Amino acid sequence: MCKSNAVGAFLAVFLLMVLVSAGFCAAKKKAKKEPAKEVKAEKVEVKAEPAVAKSKTLVVFYSRTGNTKKVAEEIANALKCDIEEIIDTKDRSGASGYLASGRDAMKKKLTGIKEIKNDPSQYDLIILGTPVWAAKMSTPVRTYISQNKEKLKNVAFFCTMGGSGDVKTFVDMEEATGKKPAATMTVLAKEIKKAEYKAKVEKFVKALAEVKP
Numbered sequence: 001m002c003k004s005n006a007v008g009a010f011l012a013v014f015l016l017m018v019l020v021s022a023g024f025c026a027a028k029k030k031a032k033k034e035p036a037k038e039v040k041a042e043k044v045e046v047k048a049e050p051a052v053a054k055s056k057t058l059v060v061f062y063s064r065t066g067n068t069k070k071v072a073e074e075i076a077n078a079l080k081c082d083i084e085e086i087i088d089t090k091d092r093s094g095a096s097g098y099l100a101s102g103r104d105a106m107k108k109k110l111t112g113i114k115e116i117k118n119d120p121s122q123y124d125l126i127i128l129g130t131p132v133w134a135a136k137m138s139t140p141v142r143t144y145i146s147q148n149k150e151k152l153k154n155v156a157f158f159c160t161m162g163g164s165g166d167v168k169t170f171v172d173m174e175e176a177t178g179k180k181p182a183a184t185m186t187v188l189a190k191e192i193k194k195a196e197y198k199a200k201v202e203k204f205v206k207a208l209a210e211v212k213p
């Protein structure tokens with residue numbers, strides 16, 4: 001290699017080194033100027049699910065003339081849970097049915113009910129609904145409880161009535177189930193006609209959401 005070529009190569013390498021180090025310094029300066037962007041953790045709102053929503057709930061009711069059925073359906077809709085209607089094998093229609101029902105309730109008699117569809121032992125909470133009969137629970141609800149008492153884990157009660165007897169009815173149900181209800185609700189027949197019961201149901205469902213079955 002001739003001398004001039006060697007000098008040329010040396011100068012080229014030197015120039016390259018100068019350019020690379022200049023670039024490195026510039027990059028370093030820029031990094032100093034621009035502070036690292038703060039990475040803000042995204043705020044994630046964790047909404048606590050009501051305990052009752054996580055647990056399995058079943059609404060069980062008897063209704064002779066439709067009042068208790070309306071309330072039961074409203075509760076089941078609000079909770080998006082299963083529902084079971086107790087079907088009495090005894091004809092309770094008309095005036096004679098009314099009188100027989102009053103007598104059966106006062107004597108705390110049992111009746112025949114059709115086979116149930118939902119096994120209560122598979123549920124964490126059973127919400128029992130009954131019409132008030134002579135200040136007691138109705139005979140079909142008493143029968144359901146007597147047949148399934150051992151399968152009830154946690155209970156809540158509601159009743160519909162003309163005007164009085166709800167407190168005694170809840171005591172009757174507490175004695176029959178052997179369990180304290182997580183919540184109770186009374187709805188008057190006149191409230192059902194005006195759809196006023198919907199606000200009561202909302203309150204009842206909220207109260208149930210606060211208890212851990």
Ligand SMILES: Cc1cc2nc3c(=O)[nH]c(=O)nc-3n(C[C@H](O)[C@H](O)[C@H](O)COP(=O)(O)O)c2cc1C
Nearest residue numbers: 063064065066067068131132134135161162163164
């Ligand atoms: C035999 C019988 C006894 C009743 N006893 C009472 C009572 O003690 N107090 C009351 O307020 N209403 C009483 N009622 C009225 C019912 O509780 C009320 O109309 C209820 O909403 C009916 O519900 P259902 O339509 O689901 O059958 C009685 C009704 C019947 C058939």
